[in-house]
Amino acid sequence: MADKGKGEVSDFSRPQVESMFEQRLSEAFAALGMFNLLVVGKTGVGKSTLVNAMFGSDVAQTGIGEPVTKGLTHYVLPDSFLGLYDAEGFETGVAGDEILEGLRSLVSLNSTKPAEQHIHAVWYLVRWSDRRFEQAQMSFVNTLIELNLPVIIVLTQVPTKDGQIHPDAREFADFIDGLGLGVAGPAVITNALEDQFSSSPVYGLQALLNSTFAIVPLVAEKALTAAQIIDLGRKKKAVDAIIKQACTFAVGVGATPIPFADAALLIPNQITMIARITAAYGLPPSRSRAMSVAGSIVLTGGATMAGRYAVTGLLKFIPGGAIAGSAISATVAGTLTKAVGLAWSQVCELALGLDEKQRDQFWASGKVAEQFLVFFKQNPGTRTSLIRRVTKRA
Numbered sequence: 475m476a477d478k479g480k481g482e483v484s485d486f487s488r489p490q491v492e493s494m495f496e497q498r499l500s501e502a503f504a505a506l507g508m509f510n511l512l513v514v515g516k517t518g519v520g521k522s523t524l525v526n527a528m529f530g531s532d533v534a535q536t537g538i539g540e541p542v543t544k545g546l547t548h549y550v551l552p553d554s555f556l557g558l559y560d561a562e563g564f565e566t567g568v569a570g571d572e573i574l575e576g577l578r579s580l581v582s583l584n585s586t587k588p589a590e591q592h593i594h595a596v597w598y599l600v601r602w603s604d605r606r607f608e609q610a611q612m613s614f615v616n617t618l619i620e621l622n623l624p625v626i627i628v629l630t631q632v633p634t635k636d637g638q639i640h641p642d643a644r645e646f647a648d649f650i651d652g653l654g655l656g657v658a659g660p661a662v663i664t665n666a667l668e669d670q671f672s673s674s675p676v677y678g679l680q681a682l683l684n685s686t687f688a689i690v691p692l693v694a695e696k697a698l699t700a701a702q703i704i705d706l707g708r709k710k711k712a713v714d715a716i717i718k719q720a721c722t723f724a725v726g727v728g729a730t731p732i733p734f735a736d737a738a739l740l741i742p743n744q745i746t747m748i749a750r751i752t753a754a755y756g757l758p759p760s761r762s763r764a765m766s767v768a769g770s771i772v773l774t775g776g777a778t779m780a781g782r783y784a785v786t787g788l789l790k791f792i793p794g795g796a797i798a799g800s801a802i803s804a805t806v807a808g809t810l811t812k813a814v815g816l817a818w819s820q821v822c823e824l825a826l827g828l829d830e831k832q833r834d835q836f837w838a839s840g841k842v843a844e845q846f847l848v849f850f851k852q853n854p855g856t857r858t859s860l861i862r863r864v865t866k867r868a
């Protein structure tokens with residue numbers, strides 16, 4: 475590694491960066507923690523459909539299921555920042571009582587475990603077109619509340635027209651709100667799937683997500699942000715904070731100006747940053763091998779080279795700009811790190827927009843590095859500010 479004293483540095487080799495990235499990725503995903511959601515409601519109410527709409531994949535299909543009790547299964551995504559308790563095929567009455575029995579022992583077992591493993595939110599789904607809320611449903615909800623679980627009532631499959639909720643559904647929601655169930659806030663009105671026939675659009679998912687964020691403990695927020703797929707803004711906010719933190723660190727490194735050749739000093743910080751960004755977007759880490767390869771190409775052949783090239787290359791155009799007397803300043807280190815972070819976020823957002831198969835292909839292809847460079851060069855902070863700062867130094 476770097477030996478600043480001699481002004482000489484050997485870059486990290488690509489395999490080194492690769493394994494470092496793979497390790498940082500798994501640390502970053504572990505640091506997300508877990509969001510555990512319990513979804514209940516009668517069979518056919520739309521539990522699976524709603525979960526798919528909010529989290530993007532059929533957790534129950536792709537996850538590893540573990541029966542908690544008859545009718546209640548705990549699914550964990552292979553990537554394990556989303557845990558789902560699904561009461562599949564559930565009917566109120568006897569079956570409901572069994573589920574509650576299972577929940578009771580689960581909650582009491584959980585109380586001995588870290589908060590990360592608790593149930594953080596319950597969605598209790600009611601199909602609006604049933605137009606009634608039975609006694610059995612009411613006592614089910616009451617028991618959940620007795621167990622100290624934060625419950626959101628969700629009306630499902632609600633049609634809307636021009637943003638107007640079906641008046642009967644509105645009335646039904648008001649009726650449920652009036653029951654004084656002790657749930658967390660008013661019932662949330664949703665439609666998780668566009669109805670082709672009535673062209674009733676998807677509705678209320680953002681409101682449901684907001685209500686969910688309002689009740690989850692801090693320990694589950696990062697995981698929920700990463701797991702949900704409907705609110706990119708929340709992910710971006712988390713990513714911005716990660717980039718800022720990495721820039722602050724880079725500026726600190728650059729406070730003692732680094733010889734150009736020592737640009738590699740900035741690499742470990744950049745690896746940590748892009749690993750955290752990847753995790754914050756909730757990109758499945760099961761693809762971490764391909765991601766690590768892509769990330770290492772970006773950092774060894776892409777960003778670092780580009781950063782160095784930009785600095786040394788630009789110096790040529792500065793009258794009297796002597797490479798020997800120059801160094802990467804704190805601002806340049808910060809600018810470079812920020813540009814790397816922003817370009818990698820754009821890569822991640824591109825990946826998020828792909829379906830699972832395309833995404834796998836994308837990570838495994840050389841396209842990532844190519845695309846990264848495009849974003850990197852487009853970044854308004856990169857070239858101009860480097861020119862300005864290098865000029866000033868010279």
Ligand SMILES: Nc1nc2c(ncn2[C@@H]2O[C@H](COP(=O)(O)OP(=O)(O)OP(=O)(O)O)[C@@H](O)[C@H]2O)c(=O)[nH]1
Pocket residue numbers: 515516517518519520521522523524561562563564630631632664665666667668669
């Ligand atoms: N239009 C529309 N259809 C929905 C919605 N939710 C569910 N459906 C349809 O209703 C049917 C049942 O939905 P599921 O999501 O499988 O219901 P579930 O609650 O998971 O059912 P079980 O797993 O049997 O307990 C499916 O045909 C869905 O396509 C919705 O919000 N809008």
Ligand SMILES: [Mg+2]
Pocket residue numbers: 521522523562563
């Ligand atoms: Mg289901």
